[in-house]
């Protein structure tokens with residue numbers, strides 16, 4: 001049951017998808033890996049929507065070069081752990097949810113523990129090595145993964161339901177190259193991050209159609225989105241041939 | 245015959261938008277990719293490694309269906325087909 005405060009706070013969402021769906025959000029645990037360009041908008045909007053437990057994972061500290069896009073971090077946060085800076089802002093936004101900040105860089109050794117018990121994982125990382133690790137953890141645990149990535153004015157997003165839909169390695173069997181300095185305008189991770197947060201809300205509330213087996217491609221220069229159909233690959237090295 | 249090419253992300257920047265390319269009857273996907281790469285130096289770099297191999301991470305679509313890299317050499321195109329080329333992005 002929602003409290004009176006909760007009924008006020010979430011009034012517009014309850015009007016949209018009902019009290020039971022709102023309660024489901026309140027019981028949900030979401031892990032957001034990365035508290036940067038994507039992670040900031042994802043965390044802020046999921047907190048505002050009333051996700052019961054938001055877990056933030058990131059090993060970095062805030063650098064001044066982050067501030068054009070990592071909108072939860074302010075000038076005074078430079079040098080602070082990103083997860084602490086982000087957790088402070090989203091706790092202020094919604095003190096009624098639980099926020100868990102873990103300062104750690106995801107690797108094969110810690111990934112399962114960091115994502116353990118989550119209802120959904122959000123890929124807000126900035127490299128494909130970490131994404132492949134998250135994908136395998138999600139497949140192994142049977143937990144949905146919402147992928148997003150950005151560069152410049154371009155972004156992509158998709159939702160993976162383990163054992164049912166194309167996984168990250170079905171879609172991207174070869175990793176795109178890393179770059180020392182990825183050019184990006186802050187609005188691009190803002191847009192893609194909110195697509196990811198929207199997917200998370202839809203999954204938890206059972207609303208609408210997920211971005212499963214579909215890759216959303218955003219072109220901010222042209223202000224257009226395209227949907228590329230993708231499918232599970234039998235020979236996928238992560239989920240193929242009954243691996244998942 | 246004419247094939248329409250929809251390019252995304254860096255490839256779109258490199259070739260400046262969508263293209264309609266004239267290719268010989270029965271041209272394969274590989275032949276078309278070579279033609280796209282020849283449109284500009286940047287387009288060539290966006291699609292091919294220095295060795296001339298197609299960059300493995302570029303997603304190839306033919307009339308809305310995903311094409312595996314191994315199929316590119318044998319998949320023949322028809323007049324009016326649409327090919328989409330998407331080099332994924334990796335930042336966050």
Ligand SMILES: [Zn+2]
Pocket residue numbers: 166167168169170171232233236237238239240
């Ligand atoms: Zn797969």
